[in-house]
Amino acid sequence: MSFPPTKTTFHHRDSTPESSVFDSFRYRSTAVIMTRKQRFKRLAQHISHPPRIKTPRSKSPKFTAKSNPSSSEQYISFEKTELLPHEFFQIDALDLAPRLLGKFLRRDDVVLQITEVEAYRSNDSASHGRFGITPRTAPVFGPGGHAYVYLCYGLHTMLNVVADKEGVGSGVLIRSCAPICGLDVIQQRRGQKTDKPILLTGPGKVGQALGLSTEWSNHPLYTPGGLELLDGPEPGNILVGPRVGIQFALPEHVDALWRFAIAGSAWISAPRNTLRPPL
Numbered sequence: 030m031s032f033p034p035t036k037t038t039f040h041h042r043d044s045t046p047e048s049s050v051f052d053s054f055r056y057r058s059t060a061v062i063m064t065r066k067q068r069f070k071r072l073a074q075h076i077s078h079p080p081r082i083k084t085p086r087s088k089s090p091k092f093t094a095k096s097n098p099s100s101s102e103q104y105i106s107f108e109k110t111e112l113l114p115h116e117f118f119q120i121d122a123l124d125l126a127p128r129l130l131g132k133f134l135r136r137d138d139v140v141l142q143i144t145e146v147e148a149y150r151s152n153d154s155a156s157h158g159r160f161g162i163t164p165r166t167a168p169v170f171g172p173g174g175h176a177y178v179y180l181c182y183g184l185h186t187m188l189n190v191v192a193d194k195e196g197v198g199s200g201v202l203i204r205s206c207a208p209i210c211g212l213d214v215i216q217q218r219r220g221q222k223t224d225k226p227i228l229l230t231g232p233g234k235v236g237q238a239l240g241l242s243t244e245w246s247n248h249p250l251y252t253p254g255g256l257e258l259l260d261g262p263e264p265g266n267i268l269v270g271p272r273v274g275i276q277f278a279l280p281e282h283v284d285a286l287w288r289f290a291i292a293g294s295a296w297i298s299a300p301r302n303t304l305r306p307p308l
Contacts, residue, residue, distance in 0.1 A: 113258045115251045118173030122148040122192035122199040125173070127267055127289045129190060129201055133259040136239050139214050141206035141229065142261060145290040145297050147272045149189070151198045155278035158198030168247040170198045176256060178236065178246040185233025186241045190250065190258070204273075204288070205230045206238070207296040230298040266292035268304035 113132065118125060126148035134141045149156035157166045157179070169177040169191055177189040177200050189200040206229045208215050215229070215238045216222050229238055239256065250258040269286045276283060290297045290304055297304070 110259050110261075112251050112253065113174075113260055115172075115174050115249075118190065118192060118251070119194060120173070120192065122150050122201055123287060125190070125192045126201045126287065129203075129258075130267060130289060130291050131264045132261040133209065134188075134203070134206065134235075134239065135210075135257045135259055136241075136255065137211075139211035139239060140209040140259075141215075141235065141238065142209050143203055143205075144207050144294045145203075145205035145230075145288070147202040147204055147289075148192075148287040149200055149202065150287075151193075153199070153278070154282045155272065155275035156199065158200075162198075166198070169200050170196055171247060174249060174251045174258075176245050176248045176250055178241055178243050178248075180243060181233060186236030186243070187232045188236050188239065188241060188245075202232055203235050204232050205290070205296050205298045206235050207294065208238075226295045226297075230296055232298075264291040266306065268292050268297075269307050270304040273298070273300070 110133070117128075126146045129143050129146050132143050134143065149158070151158050153159065157169055157177075160166055162170050165179060166177075168175060169189065171191055172195040173190075173192045175191045177191050179187055179189075181187050188203045190203065191200045193199050205226075208224070208229060212224060218237055218240055219228055219234060221228055229235060241256070245256060248256055250256060268290045270288045270290075271284055271286060272288045286307075288304070292306065
């Protein structure tokens, strides 16, 4: 899909507990100018900005040679790289999505760096949250920081990071990643002997590379062991665009610029021509 250059207003949740972020939702076209000091702050009239989530500072990961001398693969040592804390995820999905770019997903010897994501909010006509709490969707209504894993068309395992407080029902789809460690394992799971972007550019490919099943749904990503989300470098620039494959949704949600990717990365899924720098 293509779209003219537009601007997007991101709405803060009303500070009163009885109010929903979608109580008076209107889709508008406005601008967000992003700088390194004011990343991902959203414009809203008459609403004060919430406090910025402080994440633990971790030392930059070190690139070291793989122990297998027959392989030229390089990987990062994560000995001093910290897990993202539970509080990191306790924000609106639209705030969390761009902040996940550059972070690391780790399961055993496989580490992937997140390069592309999509936000899905609680009253979003493209979100699974619109179905309410069911055996399948219950994890997305849990507290932020848990995994929500589901099968798409009964074939593709899709990994989502649950956002916000318990009961909200929103999350972030991990759409593409770049391989950092465990390339041999990734290739074996994917059934492709390549190191090209086709290996991991797509949400089903990410789930397959991590060896996930729906049994991982509701797994906490902020605790050691299993599937983890680690701190990572902030991307210098990002791209935004409409989400993919949601033509069934309401027009305002189809056109919403809730897809985010690292600018300049080759590890971005199709279509790439709908992504633009934020205005």
